[in-house]
Amino acid sequence: MKHLVIIxxxxxxxxxxxxxxxxxxDKPVIIFxxxxxxxxxxxxxxSEFKSGERIYYxxxxxxxxxxRKLYLQVVKIDNAIGYAGFNLVWTRDVKLKDEYVxxxxxxxxxxxxxxxxxxxxxxxxxxxxxxxNEFWVK
Numbered sequence: 001m002k003h004l005v006i007i008x009x010x011x012x013x014x015x016x017x018x019x020x021x022x023x024x025x026d027k028p029v030i031i032f033x034x035x036x037x038x039x040x041x042x043x044x045x046x047s048e049f050k051s052g053e054r055i056y057y058x059x060x061x062x063x064x065x066x067x068r069k070l071y072l073q074v075v076k077i078d079n080a081i082g083y084a085g086f087n088l089v090w091t092r093d094v095k096l097k098d099e100y101v102x103x104x105x106x107x108x109x110x111x112x113x114x115x116x117x118x119x120x121x122x123x124x125x126x127x128x129x130x131x132x133n134e135f136w137v138k
């Protein structure tokens with residue numbers, strides 16, 4: 001009986017990492033820059049921007065994207081605002097083109113200083129948050 005338990009523990013110990021590796025999913029990421037995002041500067045993310053300047057963003061998506069439409073929101077995080085400290089500042093509905101299979105990039109401009117959050121939703125799951133990232137405007 002002891003040998004059977006030991007064998008099961010050994011099998012489980014060897015199979016658990018393989019199962020975790022196969023079940024790992026790509027997660028979406030949002031990257032911000034003050035200049036257009038290219039292949040050379042994609043790894044240098046910024047989180048502080050001046051008011052009135054363009055904020056370029058890149059949204060990477062997993063290969064299993066069900067819908068070709070995204071809904072983007074920029075929310076200002078502020079305790080002075082009455083409703084739970086969030087104020088919807090900017091929104092956009094995006095229909096992904098054929099060249100945007102695994103990413104989408106564009107820019108927006110914010111003129112008011114504060115802390116902001118870019119939230120991305122997919123059309124097929126509009127209540128589930130797809131990706132988000134926070135940044136500051138000074």
